[in-house]
Structures are given as C-alpha cells and as structure tokens.
Amino acid sequence: MATATFKIWRGDTEGGEYGEYQTEVSEGMVVLDAVHQIQAERAHDLAVRWNCKAGKCGSCSAEVNGMPKLMCMTRLSDINLNEPVTIQPVKAFPIIRDLVCDVSWNFRAKKKIKPFKPREADAADGTWRMAQEDVDRVQEFRKCIECFLCQDVCHVLRDHDLHEQFIGPRLFVYTAALEMHPLDEEDRTGDLAAEFGVGYCNITKCCTKVCPEDITITDNAIIPLKERVVDTHYDPIRMLVRKLRGG
Amino acid sequence: MSNGAFALKRAGFGVTARRDAWWIQPLVTFAVFSAFIVYSTWAGMQGEYYHFGPYLSPFYSPELFGESPHRWIDAVKPTWWPAWMLWSPAFFVVPFPIGFRLTCYYYRGAYYKAFWADPPNCAVGEPRKGYLGENAFPLILQNLHRYFLIPALALIAILAYDAWVALWFKNATTGVYEFGLGVGSIVLALNAFLLGGYTLGCHSLRHLVGGGLDRMSESPARMVSWRCVSCLNNRHMRWAWFSLVWVGFTDLYVRLCAMGIWTDWRII
Ligand code: SF4
Ligand code: SF4
Numbered sequence: 001m002a003t004a005t006f007k008i009w010r011g012d013t014e015g016g017e018y019g020e021y022q023t024e025v026s027e028g029m030v031v032l033d034a035v036h037q038i039q040a041e042r043a044h045d046l047a048v049r050w051n052c053k054a055g056k057c058g059s060c061s062a063e064v065n066g067m068p069k070l071m072c073m074t075r076l077s078d079i080n081l082n083e084p085v086t087i088q089p090v091k092a093f094p095i096i097r098d099l100v101c102d103v104s105w106n107f108r109a110k111k112k113i114k115p116f117k118p119r120e121a122d123a124a125d126g127t128w129r130m131a132q133e134d135v136d137r138v139q140e141f142r143k144c145i146e147c148f149l150c151q152d153v154c155h156v157l158r159d160h161d162l163h164e165q166f167i168g169p170r171l172f173v174y175t176a177a178l179e180m181h182p183l184d185e186e187d188r189t190g191d192l193a194a195e196f197g198v199g200y201c202n203i204t205k206c207c208t209k210v211c212p213e214d215i216t217i218t219d220n221a222i223i224p225l226k227e228r229v230v231d232t233h234y235d236p237i238r239m240l241v242r243k244l245r246g247g
Numbered sequence: 248m249s250n251g252a253f254a255l256k257r258a259g260f261g262v263t264a265r266r267d268a269w270w271i272q273p274l275v276t277f278a279v280f281s282a283f284i285v286y287s288t289w290a291g292m293q294g295e296y297y298h299f300g301p302y303l304s305p306f307y308s309p310e311l312f313g314e315s316p317h318r319w320i321d322a323v324k325p326t327w328w329p330a331w332m333l334w335s336p337a338f339f340v341v342p343f344p345i346g347f348r349l350t351c352y353y354y355r356g357a358y359y360k361a362f363w364a365d366p367p368n369c370a371v372g373e374p375r376k377g378y379l380g381e382n383a384f385p386l387i388l389q390n391l392h393r394y395f396l397i398p399a400l401a402l403i404a405i406l407a408y409d410a411w412v413a414l415w416f417k418n419a420t421t422g423v424y425e426f427g428l429g430v431g432s433i434v435l436a437l438n439a440f441l442l443g444g445y446t447l448g449c450h451s452l453r454h455l456v457g458g459g460l461d462r463m464s465e466s467p468a469r470m471v472s473w474r475c476v477s478c479l480n481n482r483h484m485r486w487a488w489f490s491l492v493w494v495g496f497t498d499l500y501v502r503l504c505a506m507g508i509w510t511d512w513r514i515i
C-alpha cells in the first residue's frame with residue numbers, strides 16, 4: 001500500500017493553519033475516506049461534515065487542491081499523490097471549525113425568493129394540466145443537492161463577499177425552477193434585477209464547472225433569467241410597447 | 248479583509264491552491280482574441296485587396312460602397328465622407344459583428360477572465376477589491392446584445408449569398424459567368440456555415456424564439472425553434488472560436504490571393 005500526504009486546514013474563526021498528515025491509501029478510496037482515516041488514526045478532533053458518502057446529501061463540500069469538490073466523490077486515483085493533497089473548507093462562507101463552515105446564509109437568502117404561485121386550477125376538481133415538455137425544462141434544476149459548491153466558487157461571493165447584494169448561482173437555479181415553471185404566475189424579474197443582483201454575475205461559468213449534478217447553471221438558468229430581466233428592465237422597445245399598452 | 252457580509256479574507260491576485268495550469272486557458276484566450284483584434288483592425292483599415300475574382304472578404308461584406316464588382320452602390324465612397332478621414336468599405340460592416348461578439352454571453356465570460364482577471368480563472372484570487380459586475384455603465388449596456396442580433400442575422404444571409412456568388416467565375420474570353428469551384432469558394436462557404444452556427448446558437452435568440460415562454464407547448468413552432476437554437480447553443484463556445492478564427496482566415500485568404508501571394512486552386 002502506498003502512503004500519501006494530506007494538508008488539512010485546522011482552525012476556527014480565530015485563524016488556523018494546515019496540519020500535515022500521512023496515511024496509507026488503497027485502490028478505490030475517495031478524499032473523504034482519507035480524511036476519515038486520518039481522523040481515526042491521529043486527528044480525533046478533526047471536524048468534517050458528511051452524511052451519505054454517495055454524492056447526494058451535499059454535506060461534504062470542501063476545496064481539494066484548490067477546487068470546490070464533494071470529498072466523497074473525488075477519487076484519490078484522479079489526484080497526483082506524489083505531492084501533498086490540500087484540503088480546505090469552502091471559502092465563500094464563515095468557518096466554524098476545520099473543514100466545517102456555516103452555510104446557513106443560503107437558507108436565509110432562499111427565503112427572499114417569492115414562493116411558487118400556481119395559476120387557478122384548470123379543472124373543477126382543483127387539479128392542473130401541464131405538458132410534459134414544458135415541465136421537462138425545469139427538471140434539470142431539481143437535481144440540485146444544495147452542496148453550495150457553485151456558491152463557493154462564484155467570485156462575487158468568494159472574492160467580493162457580496163452576500164447582501166447577490167443570491168448566487170444555487171439560488172438562481174432555484175429561482176429559474178420557479179420562474180420557468182408552466183403553472184407559476186409569480187414575477188420575480190424585479191427582485192432578480194435589484195435584490196438578487198443577477199447583474200453581478202459576469203457569466204464566467206465557474207459555477208457550471210464545479211456542479212456535481214452537472215446542472216448547466218449559467219446557460220440554462222442564469223442567462224435565461226438575465227434575458228427575462230432585459231425584457232422587463234433594459235430593452236427600450238419592449239419598455240415602450242408596455243408603456244403604450246398602459247402596462 | 249473585505250468589508251462584505253462575512254468579512255471573508257481576500258485571496259491576493261493569482262493566489263490559489265489549484266495545482267493545475269489554470270493560467271493557460273485565459274492566456275490562450277488573451278492571445279487569440281488580441282491577435283484577432285489586431286489583424287481585423289489592420290485588415291479593415293486597408294481598403295484594398297479585399298476581393299479576388301468572385302470572392303469578397305467577409306470584413307467587407309456587404310460592400311455598400313467600394314471598388315469591386317460586389318458593391319451595392321455605384322460609387323467608391325459616399326460623397327459626404329470627409330476628405331481628410333481614412334476611408335475603407337469595411338467601416339460600414341465591421342462595427343456590427345464586433346458589437347455582436349463583444350456583447351455575446353460566451354465572449355463576455357471569456358474576456359472578463361482573460362483581459363480583466365475578474366476572476367483570472369475559477370477559484371483564483373483577483374487583483375481588485377471593488378466589483379460592480381454588469382450593473383453599472385458601461386457594462387450595463389451588455390444587456391442590449393439582442394439589438395446586435397438583428398444585423399448579425401442579416402449578415403449570415405449576406406455571407407451565404409457571397410458563398411453562392413463565389414461559385415460563379417467570369418470567363419476571361421467570353422465574359423460570361425460560369426459555374427466553378429475554387430478553394431476560395433470552399434473557404435467562403437465554410438465561413439458562412441460557421442458564422443451561421445455561431446449566430447443561430449445565440450442565447451438572446453434562444454430566449455426570443457421561445458425561451459421567454461413558460462408554456463412553449465402552446466406555440467409548437469416556437470418550441471421547435473427553441474429546440475433548434477438550444478441544440479446549437481449547447482456548443483456555442485466552439486462555434487464562437489471556430490467562426491472567429493475562420494472569418495479572419497477567410498479575409499487573409501482573399502487578401503493573399505488578391506495580392507498575388509497565394510494561388511487560388513480551381514477544383515472545377
Ligand atoms: S457564472 Fe455567474 S454565478 Fe456562475 S460563478 Fe460566474 S459570476 Fe458566479
Ligand atoms: S447547483 Fe450544483 S453546485 Fe450548486 S448547490 Fe446545486 S448541486 Fe451544488
């Protein structure tokens with residue numbers, strides 16, 4: 001069996017440093033396995049959040065060699081083990097301890113998004129009819145596991161700390177799922193333009209790149225939302241037509 | 248420290264724990280875009296060697312005024328054009344595709360990274376503290392991309408016509424136009440094809456043809472159009488790169504043939 005070195009961030013709100021650990025690695029191991037092994041062998045107080053070990057709960061998000069990843073889905077065989085592997089907590093949210101961050105901001109920000117508002121029922125029995133092909137489009141967005149890796153990599157949050165002005169890619173995906181839903185009647189474009197800060201996104205697609213669920217965040221959620229905001233806020237001809245119609 | 252919501256610690260410019268060669272992608276983008284900007288500006292300002300036989304450089308099409316048989320108006324330049332000002336028929340063409348590409352969603356993301364390091368690449372520290380995104384002037388104007396789409400669509404039709412014209416060669420003895428195929432005909436046809444694939448995969452077009460609707464199934468024609476545009480949009484980045492390089496090469500091909508440096512081989 002081979003030995004590999006891991007540099008794991010140890011610290012809390014006061015600061016911290018990398019702890020260097022060596023452990024044996026074997027075929028089929030993922031980063032989370034190595035972290036657990038280190039925790040069992042010599043760092044019993046190492047804080048790490050995880051749950052499913054199957055890429056479905058979104059708890060084990062961290063930065064492995066500088067890239068936001070789910071630790072349970074990152075195979076050691078895909079990493080160069082001849083150099084120490086760096087593991088640090090996600091950068092866009094405040095640290096609690098070691099690899100665990102406080103991501104509760106995401107849930108608070110989500111509450112700002114107007115909820116699903118279906119049109120009046122289509123049938124007398126209070127049910128609706130919708131075409132499968134209309135609802136197909138939003139299915140992609142429902143794959144989200146709320147790992148917040150996209151929020152972590154987004155420079156608007158990570159580098160500019162604009163959490164007050166910008167809800168981030170995950171919540172744009174959520175807004176898109178509501179906004180494009182064939183039954184929904186709510187208009188969220190005003191919020192997108194102002195409070196949600198869609199204009200801060202500069203379409204660099206880092207969110208799409210890191211999404212473990214392969215959601216085409218930028219192309220299928222954010223850009224279509226930006227286009228809807230253009231319709232209501234920036235397109236002079238549309239604005240004129242609306243004015244003339246008394247809208 | 249930043250003064251944002253969580254007072255997160257800012258990483259310095261270029262600081263990252265990434266191990267891969269993250270700088271290659273923005274560097275290549277920077278190099279290719281810069282080369283294109285320099286070449287197209289130079290080529291557009293020449294005002295000569297832009298046509299050869301039935302071929303017309305895409306930087307000069309439509310040739311509203313000009314010296315070639317392709318011109319639309321029978322004059323070398325507009326009468327009102329100030330005598331002291333440099334003239335080239337490309338001045339009436341180039342601003343439109345440039346505006347279209349500059350405001351294209353794909354290019355925006357790419358040049359914000361490569362030219363403005365905003366960010367230099369994913370999860371790599373930025374040089375500047377402040378950030379306004381596309382919320383303030385001038386970047387707020389990016390929202391008008393759809394207005395450049397209209398001339399861009401017209402240009403595809405014109406370039407497709409040019410590709411057709413590039414199949415008809417004038418017989419030097421009889422003066423009659425005869426069907427033929429030169430390497431240049433293929434170069435021009437490929438140019439129209441690539442620009443078509445790029446333009447018809449535009450995000451704004453995708454929105455306008457159907458994406459703006461929540462119940463597209465009620466408008467079957469718009470649903471089909473949305474699907475077609477989405478199909479091209481899937482590979483928008485590739486179309487953007489290939490069409491960019493090829494449109495530059497098409498001008499170069501026509502130019503070098505017109506200058507007598509390259510020979511245009513006739514296949515038929
Ligand atoms: S595309 Fe937009 S939301 Fe996604 S990472 Fe880039 S700036 Fe953030
Ligand atoms: S959109 Fe993707 S990256 Fe973002 S939270 Fe959901 S699953 Fe994670």
Ligand code: FES
Nearest residue numbers: 052053058060072
């Ligand atoms: S532990 Fe559930 S996603 Fe990794």
Ligand code: FES
Nearest residue numbers: 351352353449450
């Ligand atoms: S988005 Fe690229 S051409 Fe419109």
